[in-house]
Amino acid sequence: MGINLSLTVNGRAVSADVDPRTLLVQFLRDHLRLTGTHVGCDTGQCGACTVHLNDRAVKSCNLLALQAQGASVTTIEGIGEPGKLHPMQEAFRAHHGLQCGFCTPGIVMNALELARKHPNPSEDTVRAELDGNLCRCTGYHNIVKAIVAGAAAMKR
Amino acid sequence: MNAPIIGQPIQRKEDVRFLTGGGTFTDDVNVHGQTHAYFLRSPHAHARIRSIDRAQAATAPGVLAIFTGDDLAEAKVNGLPCGWLITDVNGQPMKEPPHPVLAQGKVRYVGDHVAVVIAETLNQAKDAAELIDVDYEILSAVVRAGDARKPGAPVVHDTAPDNTCFVWTIGDKAAVDRAFSGAHHVTTLEFINNRLIPNAIEPRAAVAQYAASEDAYTLHVTSQNPHVERLLMTAFVLGLPEHKVRVISPDVGGGFGSKIYLYAEETVITWASKQVKRPIKWTAERTESFLSDAHGRDHVTRAELALDKDGKFLALRVATTANMGAYLSTFASCIPTILYATLLAGQYTTPAIHCEVIAVFTNTAPVDAYRGAGRPEATYVVERLVDTAARETGIDRAEIRRRNFITTFPYQTPVALNYDTGNYEATLAEALQLAGVAGFEARRKEAERRGMLRGLGYSTYIEACGIAPSNIAGALGARAGLFEAGEIRVHPTGSVTVFTGSHSHGQGHETTFAQVVAGRLGIPVENVDVVHGDTGRILFGMGTYGSRSIAVGGTAIMKALDKVIAKGKKIAAHLLKAQESEVEFIDGEFWVTGTDRCKTFTEVALAAYVPHNYPLDKLEPGLNESAFYDPTNFTFPAGSHICEVEIDPATGTTRVVSFTAVDDFGKVINPMIVEGQVHGGLAQGIGQALLEGCIYDPESGQLLTATLMDYALPRADDLPAFKVGMKATPCTHNPLGVKGCGEAGAIGAPAAVINAVVDALAHLGVRDVEMPATPERVWRAIQSAKTAKKAA
Structure with missing residues (x-):
């Protein structure tokens, strides 16, 4: 039932089998434990789930994870770190x-x-x-x- | 000598983790073996439950258990309690119908909890919930406060056949009536204080675990007051021993009141985690937040102000019907009474005030404290009346306020409160200047040339914060003292961990409280960390609400610091071979008075933990002190807000072009954080005035504003840049001189905005515009005023 998903997240190659109805934000939070990306509304209005997909800001609650197949995703964890903030x-x-x-x-x-x-x-x-x-x-x-x-x- | 720390805009200690995705919010917590809960909610506002058939759902893939109200009743789980008893004018206690955690027999609002499904995955839980067959007998519903007591209105609870929770009054009615009969002028207004839905951006969530080996529970939950949550849940609902339940509120993404209360969801999953012997997670979807978070406001009010020929206020008469919703939430009953009617004196010397409050049950979500909680409603009543009275009597709006300001303190109001200090003329004068009021008429004319209507509105508000002096609160019906606890743990190398019963969910306590400690002990702020939100680490706490954290929680920390310093003096005296009475603590060092002998705080801390030769009969090792602080009075922040709007008469669109707030919060620990609190409060106050309004369909009781598409939260382009100023009269009864700042913006702003809208339209004959003053409402107000003028 899972479909293979391969993409780059914060510069790292990632591959996993996912349920087709998995949202990108669920993949980031639940599979990769990148919990800096948040869900505030699940309907695309609050923007708490915004990440970069191929350098464009997108709402990751409005995309299926599989729509990011082969893409490059950047989350808040990928832009700076304690002691070296962007x-x-x-x-x-x-x-x-x-x-x-x-x-x-x-x-x-x-x-x-x-x-x-x-x-x-x-x-x-x-x-x-x-x-x-x-x-x-x-x-x-x-x-x-x-x-x-x-x-x-x-x-x- | 160290640079002063208190009063500095120090950058926040918590920011780095939030900016790098390192925060830990409740939904970020995942526990091995965790299952997921989904709540089946009522689609009806009012219905009898004839039966619930869960046979098919119970066998759906991944389902571990399904529980209904009957299961909880059988397990002797009690209903959710209300923490504040109001006594009716007839001498009887308020009506407190049972508030079952899962509905029993009846559902009473759309979103009421009918059953919980626990499954391996969230999708499985949701899928199974769709298979539960509930047979409802739909009943007619009542949703508006003004309709609840009408003859023939649907009855929400059989124990309150007229839907009345209580009728309550405050003030001297006879004195008020006398004053009105001799008044030169009476200004009367009727208005609705619109129902709001708090909408913290983090939805409520909980993760419950039961450890059979210890017979103990751990609950992570989005709470503003984890100790209160634990106390209510264990002692009143689940009957569990408190020491077997640890409640952790990790990073919490905004509260605004909505996360004070004990809710059904976390209570059910805590109980159920033992039944299914697995951890359970629940996170609200946004629409669930709309449906089942406690709402705010929702008053219907008639208010009259009596004035003499000089514009002096003689008396105020107020009658309010307050919507409690379907059940009494944790603090619901004190909001439209103790936190509302007692504030009706405002900043004025009005000698006689009477207020009657009728609290009613309706088929809507429970209503409780939302940022400001009672005080925005009181300010709206007073400040709308004052602006209207100024217009009717032809007295300048600043001048009529000045004529009535309280100028000597302490001041006993006719509605129970005793203001300790303030300087209302100073905040008004500063606000008039900062807002550029002198140039307003020129700006109005310039706008007119562009076909726009410009208006200016004032609101000079007061609030009572730092709830509460426990003895006063108790006399007023609080079923618990409302003190605060703090603990200072000095580590051997002189760094400090602070344990506070206050909870930070955006307020920046990790920084402000660290400044308080660093300032008092004379150590770097980096050496102080603040721990909050964990009943397993903190001895006790009443939590954060009512802008009480710095005034009550901060003072508890100060008291604990006093004990640390007192103990430190003993240690220093021992080390320096001096008498304890000879030791002074100055800028982080213990000095023997009049000598060059001293020990640094760090040296004393180390000596506390590595004692070789203590006089053990007089001195214990260690340096760890705690304190409980119960204030002697509320604090009374106050200020002047001035709003300038521009209205497009063609569309009715109102734009806030300028908003000025000059507040008196007493002494300020971190001005950057305090200004941020003001900004956020103003946004919510302007939101109430122009954008936000919860609407239930009056026939079906359906919540029509149940998504962020239908309920307008302020966005960045709805708001102006704010002009914020401060004037300080230090609070007289706490050592920091602080008053609290979290709610001021939301309290003062709505009246300022609507006063500005009415000012822009007054020349057309408009006297009032209902909140939220949407383009449609403003446009209709303009049209009906024009029609009325033509007819006249």
Whole structure:
């Protein structure tokens, strides 16, 4: 009943037999134990499950794992680590862009794509581009500041 | 001398793990051999359960067990308790109908728990649940607070035939009536405080394990107060010995009140983990969160303010019907009473206040505390009245507030509270300046030229935080003291682990509390770690709600620190061959007064654990102290919020163009974190005012706003950048001088926003717009005002 799935996750080749109805987020969380990617709504509105699929930000709760066949997936665990944070992660810390931390990985993954598309984003651009992510803690004020600063830092 | 730590915007200790995917949320916890639970929920708002046939489901692949309310009744599992007793005006206790963890005989709201399926995989549990055949006799439902007591309304509980949980009053009715009869002007408003669904982004979840060899349980659960959860579950529902149950609330992804309560799901799976002899995991889907997390607000209110000819407030008369939902949630009854009516004095000297609260049962999800909990509703009543009265009497809105501000403290209100300190004129003056109110008329004219309507709204709010002084709370009906516990464990090399009964689910306690400890002991903040959320490691705790963590939990830590320092002085005196009374603790060092002899904190810590020659009759080894702290009063944060909106009259769309909040939280430990708390509260307050509204269909009782497509949580482009300022009058009755900041934004903002919306439309003849002020509501308000003007 399982179908073989082979892909690259955070630069590492991964292969497994999966039930065809397995979602990408379930594969990442349950099979690979990459629990930094979160499920906040299971209907594609909250964005907590955002990862990169072939360098595009996607909602991993809205994709079957098998749709990632042969692809390259990057999760929050793949962009920086304690002691060696990515400039965008650093910016979130410096600007207090997170509180409970649950939506944070998805927002950081979206912010990375945002910064690639808009290397000098205005606050309005950041607010508009964040429409796929929900945060209930911060009121977005510091997230917006963090992304503007993070985008600037990424150019250095 | 070390640089000051308290008051600094230190970056958060918890951030690195959250930013790298290293957090441990409940759904991230996986236990060997774990099974999965799925709850079959009622599709009906009100129905009798004739029968439940689970024969087919029980044999479905992977199913271990199916339990219903009958199974739990047979096992003598009790219902979920309510922690606050309100006494009715007739002297009788409030009606407390049983709240079974799985429905017994009847379902009373859409989403009510009918059965639980436990299976090897979640998909198998879901598939099997579809095979359960429940025969329902559908009954008519009542969902609106205003309909619950109408003659002939469907009866939710037989024990409350008029759907009334209690009728409760506060204040001097005769004095209020007298004041109204002599009033120069009376302003009256009727409004609904809209029902909200909390929607923490992390859905509720639980993992329960039973270890037969120890006869002990471990429960991981998304809780704001794991010790309370354990106490209620063991002592009141499952009848288990408390020491055999460990409750762990690991990283929790937002709470906002919704994770305070003991819920059916974690209770059922804890019980069931012993029955199936396997660990069980349950995680809510978002729609389950909408259906079964405790909701907030939902008041129907009529309010009148009496004024004299100078605009001085003479009296306030309020009548509120509060929707409790189908069952009493853990703290439901204290929200529309103790945390609402007692706040109706606001920042004003109104000498006579009377409030009647009628709490009703309906066929809706239970309602309980949601960020602010009673205080946003009170602020909305007072501040909408004040702005409206200003307009009706022609007095400037800032001026009418100034004329009525309380200016001398302590101040005893006519509704039980005693404010210890505050400076309301100072926060208002600062807010007026920060918001650029002087330039508003020019901005209004400029907007007019673009065909837009611009409005300005004020809200000068007060809240009572740090619940609670246990003796006052007890007198008001609390069935438990509401103190807090803290423990300071100094390790031999001088680093410190803090164990706190408070729980952090975004508030940043790991940083703020570490600052408190580092500041007091004069050690680097890096040397202090904070542990919370585990009944196995922390002696006790009442948890986090009502903006109480720093004022109550922080003070418990301060008390424990005092004991650490006192013990340290004894050790230092011994080491330095001095009298204990000669030793002073200054900036992390123990000095013999007037000498050059001293021991550092680290030296004393080491000496505490490697004593060779202690006078053992006078001095025990070790340096580990704990304290319980019960405050003598609430704290009273207050502030001024000013909202500026722009409305497109063609579409009714309202945009918040500017929002200013100047708050008095007393002394601030970490301003960066406090500002973040304000931002988040404002977003929820603006959400209530403009976007969020829970809607049950009045006929069927179906929840129409059960997904994030149907219920509008604020997104980034719905909100402005916030202007935040602070003024401090330190709290007088705790050593840190702190008041609490978590709820202020959600309390002050709704009235400020609606006051601004009404200000923008007042010239058209609009007097009120119901929350949420959606484009449709605003557009209709404009149209009906225009029609009324034409007719006049």
